[in-house]
Amino acid sequence: MRAPLLLAALLLAGTTAPALAFDCAKAKSPIETTICATPEAKRADDAMSAAYAALQAGMDKAHGQVLLRNQRSWLQQREARCRDWSQETVRIDGACLARETESRHRLLTGEAEYAGPGALPxxxxxxxxxxxxxxxxxxxxxxxxxxxxxxxxxxxxxxxxxxxxxxxxxxxxxxxxxxxxxxxxxxxxxxxxxxxxxxxxxxxxxxxxxxxxxxxxxxxxxxLKADDLVDDKGVTALTNLCRAQLRQEKIRRGADADAVDGDLTDKAVGDGIRTIESWQFRRDGAAIHYDAYEIGAYAEGSYDCTIPWPVLRKAAKPDAPLPRS
Structure with missing residues (x-):
């Protein structure tokens, strides 16, 4: 795999020198040409490269080498995630590149997807x-x-x-x-x-x-604890909501409609709701995540039940420590 030109050269050479935006006139590999053909991906890649350089500049050699290896690994992951593996010819999804690179930029800068009043640095x-x-x-x-x-x-x-x-x-x-x-x-x-x-x-x-x-x-x-958010009544309400949502998603992925309910028992769905590590909060609400094997076979992959803020606030305890606006 070839990563974007200058950053790739620095990473492969093992240097921790600053990385700058690369020259699209020299783009050759599928990922380079896709970045240059996708304005959102190019802007994200330039910003990410600048963040990487700034972070490296503040590190000693040992920590810089750790970041270097982590960045190499991420570059490989980005290409793997954004490549269309159904095609023999290498094709890269530009929107995916932009999304993955924006996420990496936030990681390198410590930024959140959503930052509200009183956000911690x-x-x-x-x-x-x-x-x-x-x-x-x-x-x-x-x-x-x-x-x-x-x-x-x-x-x-x-x-x-x-x-x-x-x-x-x-x-x-x-x-x-x-x-x-x-x-x-x-x-x-x-x-x-x-x-x-x-x-x-x-x-x-x-x-x-x-x-x-x-x-x-x-x-x-x-x-935060799950008990801070919901009591038994709330767990029941969210279990019913998630079961309906997950059932629909399983069928959309090709599961037999007559067989899915065996995976979506009260215990299987409710265990995720009772486990705070399964809860994810975003700008528009929460999601309960189910890893592969938790409510289906490994080949099915993972599932998420999404809960908008108004729905969650209705199911939550009156004193649940949730954002109120």
């Missing part, structure tokens, strides 16, 4: 563990409170724990890789929600992608 941190002899490769990106942030007891620890949700390798694992990135989906003085996308591979038939959210209530000064 964040900065990214990167860590890794590489053991060639045991084929262990661990790469984790986590947001940390930036200088000048107000009191948020336990938030940094919550974020670190969420990034390491999946299991660690055992001594006799012949292979282990773990990659965690994040998106700050909501950030205000009322609620902070950070979504971690994690991929773990023990060397089996396939790896496993999972999501875990860290949700924090600044007004309470602690991590």
């Amino acid at each position: 964040f900065r990214p941190s990167f860590s890794e563990r590489i053991e060639p002899a045991h084929k262990v490769e661990v790469s984790i990106a986590v947001p940390q409170l930036a200088a000048g942030a107000g009191p948020a007891p336990g938030l940094d620890a919550l974020l670190q724990a969420a990034a390491k949700t999946a299991d660690d390798p055992v001594d006799d694992d012949p292979h282990y890789s773990y990659d965690a990135g994040y998106t700050i989906t909501y950030d205000s003085g009322e609620l902070v929600s950070v979504l971690f996308d994690i991929y773990v591979d023990h060397g089996g038939a396939h790896g496993q992608g999972v999501q875990a959210a860290a949700n924090y209530a600044p007004m309470l000064g602690r991590a």
Whole structure:
């Protein structure tokens, strides 16, 4: 894979020198030409490259090398996610490139998808563990409170724990890789929600992608709990809502309408609602995430039940620490 011209050259050379916008007159690879042909992707790529350069400039050599390797990995992931694998000829989706690159820019700058009044400032941190002899490769990106942030007891620890949700390798694992990135989906003085996308591979038939959210209530000064949001009545209401939504999505994906209800039991759907790590908050409401295997076969992939703010507020406890506007 060839990454965008100048940034790719710097990354592959192992340097931590600043990366600048590349010259579209020299674009050759499918991903380069797609970026140059898609104004939104080009703007996002320029901004992301500048953010990467600024972050590198403030790091010592050791931390800069960790960021360098993390950026290399992300460039590969971006191309894999945005390539049309149904075609023999390499075709890249420009809208996907713009979306993925904008997300990376926010990660590198500590910005949230939605930032409301009282938003906390964040900065990214990167860590890794590489053991060639045991084929262990661990790469984790986590947001940390930036200088000048107000009191948020336990938030940094919550974020670190969420990034390491999946299991660690055992001594006799012949292979282990773990990659965690994040998106700050909501950030205000009322609620902070950070979504971690994690991929773990023990060397089996396939790896496993999972999501875990860290949700924090600044007004309470602690991590948010599912019990803070809904009582049994609320769980029942949201279970019925999500079951109907998930059933429709399963059928849309090709599932047999007569067979889907066996996967969508009260327990299976309700367990997600009772698990705060499954909750994701965004500008327009919340989502309950179900990883592969939780309500269906691995091949089905993951599912999300989306809950607009008005619906959630109606189902939530009267004193639930949720944004009120």
